[in-house]
Amino acid sequence: xxxxxxxxxxxxxxxxxxxxxxxxxxxxxxxxxxxxxxxxxxxxxxxxxxxxxxxxxxxxxxxxxxxxxxxxxxxxxxxxxxxxxxxxxxxxxxxxxxxxxxxxxxxxxxxxxxxxxxxxxxxxxxxxxxxxxxxxxxxxxxxxxxxxxxxxxxxxxxxxxxxxxxxxxxxxxxxxxxxxxxxxxxxxxxxxxxxxxxxxxxxxxxxxxxxxxxxxxxxxxxxxxxxxxxxxxxxxxxxxxxxxxxxxxxxxxxxxxxxxxxxxxxxxxxxxxxxxxxxxxxxxxxxxxxxxxxxxxxxxxxxxxxxxxxxxxxxxxxxxxxxxxxxxxxxxxxxxxxxxxxx
Amino acid sequence: xxxxxxxxxxxxxxxxxxxxxxxxxxxxxxxxxxxxxxxxxxxxxxxxxxxxxxxxxxxxxxxxxxxxxxxxxxxxxxxxxxxxxxxxxxxxxxxxxxxxxxxxxxxxxxxxxxxxxxxxxxxxxxxxxxxxxxxxxxxxxxxxxxxxxxxxxxxxxxxxxxxxxxxxxxxxxxxxxxxxxxxxxxxxxxxxxxxxxxxxxxxxxxxxxxxxxxxxxxxxxxxxxxxxxxxxxxxxxxxxxxxxxxxxxxxxxxxxxxxxxxxxxxxxxxxxxxxxxxxxxxxxxxxxxxxxxxxxxxxxxxxxxxxxxxxxxxxxxxxxxxxxxxxxxxxx
Ligand SMILES: Nc1ncnc2c1ncn2[C@@H]1O[C@H](COP(=O)(O)OP(=O)(O)OP(=O)(O)O)[C@@H](O)[C@H]1O
Ligand SMILES: Nc1ncnc2c1ncn2[C@@H]1O[C@H](COP(=O)(O)OP(=O)(O)OP(=O)(O)O)[C@@H](O)[C@H]1O
Ligand SMILES: [Mg+2]
Ligand SMILES: [Mg+2]
Numbered sequence: 220x221x222x223x224x225x226x227x228x229x230x231x232x233x234x235x236x237x238x239x240x241x242x243x244x245x246x247x248x249x250x251x252x253x254x255x256x257x258x259x260x261x262x263x264x265x266x267x268x269x270x271x272x273x274x275x276x277x278x279x280x281x282x283x284x285x286x287x288x289x290x291x292x293x294x295x296x297x298x299x300x301x302x303x304x305x306x307x308x309x310x311x312x313x314x315x316x317x318x319x320x321x322x323x324x325x326x327x328x329x330x331x332x333x334x335x336x337x338x339x340x341x342x343x344x345x346x347x348x349x350x351x352x353x354x355x356x357x358x359x360x361x362x363x364x365x366x367x368x369x370x371x372x373x374x375x376x377x378x379x380x381x382x383x384x385x386x387x388x389x390x391x392x393x394x395x396x397x398x399x400x401x402x403x404x405x406x407x408x409x410x411x412x413x414x415x416x417x418x419x420x421x422x423x424x425x426x427x428x429x430x431x432x433x434x435x436x437x438x439x440x441x442x443x444x445x446x447x448x449x450x451x452x453x454x455x456x457x458x459x460x461x462x463x464x465x466x467x468x469x470x471x472x473x474x475x476x477x478x479x480x481x482x483x484x485x486x487x488x489x490x491x492x493x494x495x496x497x498x499x500x501x502x503x504x505x506x507x508x509x510x511x512x513x514x515x516x517x518x519x520x521x522x523x524x525x526x527x528x529x530x531x532x533x534x535x536x537x538x539x540x541x542x543x544x545x546x547x548x549x550x551x552x553x554x555x556x557x558x559x560x561x562x
Numbered sequence: 563x564x565x566x567x568x569x570x571x572x573x574x575x576x577x578x579x580x581x582x583x584x585x586x587x588x589x590x591x592x593x594x595x596x597x598x599x600x601x602x603x604x605x606x607x608x609x610x611x612x613x614x615x616x617x618x619x620x621x622x623x624x625x626x627x628x629x630x631x632x633x634x635x636x637x638x639x640x641x642x643x644x645x646x647x648x649x650x651x652x653x654x655x656x657x658x659x660x661x662x663x664x665x666x667x668x669x670x671x672x673x674x675x676x677x678x679x680x681x682x683x684x685x686x687x688x689x690x691x692x693x694x695x696x697x698x699x700x701x702x703x704x705x706x707x708x709x710x711x712x713x714x715x716x717x718x719x720x721x722x723x724x725x726x727x728x729x730x731x732x733x734x735x736x737x738x739x740x741x742x743x744x745x746x747x748x749x750x751x752x753x754x755x756x757x758x759x760x761x762x763x764x765x766x767x768x769x770x771x772x773x774x775x776x777x778x779x780x781x782x783x784x785x786x787x788x789x790x791x792x793x794x795x796x797x798x799x800x801x802x803x804x805x806x807x808x809x810x811x812x813x814x815x816x817x818x819x820x821x822x823x824x825x826x827x828x829x830x831x832x833x834x835x836x837x838x839x840x841x842x843x844x845x846x847x848x849x850x851x852x853x854x855x856x857x858x859x860x861x862x863x864x865x866x867x868x869x870x871x872x873x874x875x876x877x878x879x880x881x882x883x884x885x886x887x888x889x890x891x892x893x894x
Binding site (some may be wrong): 288295396398428431456461479480493495498499502518 | 567582645719743749750751752753772777778780782784807816819821823824827828832835836
């Protein structure tokens with residue numbers, strides 16, 4: 220695999236950001252979606268605050284996990300980073316360049332450096348294209364491998380790197396299993412030599428035995444190609460395994476952010492604590508001894524989010540001030556940020 | 563404890579253009595009164611079909627139960643007339659599915675769906691049924707039940723709909739509830755709410771539960787006993803403790819080594835199971851797990867290993883299960 224990896228990287232441009240330095244910075248990102256009413260004349264009746272004042276950085280070579288329940292804004296954050304969604308406010312700085320200020324043309328080389336792997340291997344691949352075309356097309360468009368023969372060689376290498384038989388280039392997505400399709404999705408993300416990959420629920424749809432294969436593959440590729448990941452997932456066990464740092468989101472806001480070990484060993488925000496307690500561990504002895512803190516109520520609607528701290532209606536530690544004031548993220552231990560005034 | 567459900571040699575097939583799918587292939591197991599049984603295995607291994615077979619909800623074409631017996635409270639469900647099995651469904655055995663939206667009727671209010679069941683199965687009057695419906699919604703933790711009864715399914719969140727499904731399942735005080743991935747579509751905090759609720763109600767009311775899931779954590783937390791399925795067969799059976807701490811089938815061992823665990827060291831590399839599950843239309847006369855099994859021997863290609871006792875009520879379907887113990891534990 221190393222030899223293949225070497226050839227796969229001959230077209231790489233020299234890198235400006237060193238390992239451990241900031242690769243991506245998100246500053247005060249907001250994305251509101253207008254809620255409209257009326258069929259003929261649309262009236263805006265409110266905003267869905269999908270992402271509401273989110274800031275974090277990702278260092279080169281690290282994997283940042285983004286967790287939280289359905290609708291908390293994980294995918295929207297990812298789409299804003301990729302400029303697939305125009306932020307309502309805030310800045311996204313990638314390798315020192317503020318993406319908000321770039322025009323369409325200047326964005327093209329940036330697009331190449333940032334790729335995404337989606338959850339659903341079934342719908343994220345064009346069913347009418349063979350695997351070879353799915354991988355070859357972006358390379359052709361971005362002029363990465365203009366020569367056809369070389370492109371075919373490169374496709375075979377990419378498939379091999381992702382643990383697929385190069386013969387799969389002639390198959391259609393429906394002729395493959397879910398795990399194989401997800402590998403094609405990963406190969407497609409790699410084909411433009413990206414620096415940064417957003418994995419949006421990339422292993423969520425896979426069965427455990429296959430999921431482990433893909434997790435190991437993502438780890439190997441990270442090592443091999445110096446990749447930086449934003450790993451979006453709701454499965455905390457997978458996030459714990461794969462991520463160096465983790466950000467916990469709730470209703471469009473970051474509630475807690477820390478190194479992975481620190482977050483899982485010493486969760487501080489009451490939401491994070493409840494979330495971790497809700498995840499069952501695959502060991503009946505440990506489960507029998509664990510406290511099961513059940514969080515009451517449901518995630519409120521992002522259209523009319525609660526005042527003050529958005530978590531206050533479900534929070535066991537709530538006090539009056541939580542209903543009025545939005546708690547800022549405070550660094551309570553080194554590198555451990557918590558948006559709660561009561562811890 | 564007394565046996566409630568006894569499934570013997572159940573065999574369910576689908577006759578498709580691609581061939582005969584051996585969805586449930588000679589499956590036998592029991593459920594005791596009031597216990598919680600976990601049924602785990604990967605997608606397509608036959609978990610849902612085996613549960614649907616119990617209630618004879620396999621529609622022909624293309625599916626058919628081709629053999630076996632399913633004794634419930636002493637009666638063979640496979641021998642009942644259509645009218646008789648309809649009385650068992652909902653009344654004595656209830657089901658809760660993954661996606662409540664597909665099992666709730668979208669054009670009827672929640673109240674009507676519950677009261678209709680009560681009136682139909684238990685012959686309650688309107689007033690009795692209304693009162694009982696309010697009580698049931700309260701029992702599953704839905705606040706303001708009177709108002710909720712007037713609402714339609716689409717007015718409710720996913721977690722709330724699943725609570726309604728559980729209320730419906732409980733409405734006729736069944737002896738057994740089969741929950742097929744009851745929380746897979748829900749968020750973790752809501753998943754925990756629903757599972758705690760089901761477990762609590764099952765204990766309080768003495769209802770037996772079959773929880774079907776691919777989540778090994780859910781099984782570890784909630785199941786008394788566990789059946790591990792692979793390619794239409796049960797390959798291992800035992801108490802939750804036995805399955806997790808003393809697995810005897812290579813597939814169980816493989817599954818446990820492939821799940822990342824929050825309580826373990828982060829750097830630990832996962833040990834995946836190579837390859838993929840077999841095509842259920844192309845099974846041969848050997849062990850279906852053999853192509854992925856690191857302990858396979860020649861015999862595995864020519865004979866299907868039967869599910870046999872390996873000690874203390876635990877069973878495994880592997881010719882080498884007795885040799886595996888220690889090496890296996892070292893791997894997982
Ligand atoms: N294009 C859109 N128009 C209107 N609302 C949207 C749009 N995209 C997302 N939303 C809303 O924004 C919120 C955040 O959605 P998002 O998809 O980012 O959540 P998520 O955290 O990725 O959830 P999941 O875990 O379910 O994928 C949700 O309330 C969603 O309904
Ligand atoms: N209507 C059908 N026609 C043909 N094959 C079917 C049909 N229903 C199920 N099968 C096949 O029967 C096998 C068992 O399916 P089943 O739904 O029981 O799997 P499962 O274990 O519940 O999987 P999952 O975890 O994905 O729900 C599968 O191979 C499936 O493809
Ligand atoms: Mg999402
Ligand atoms: Mg199923």
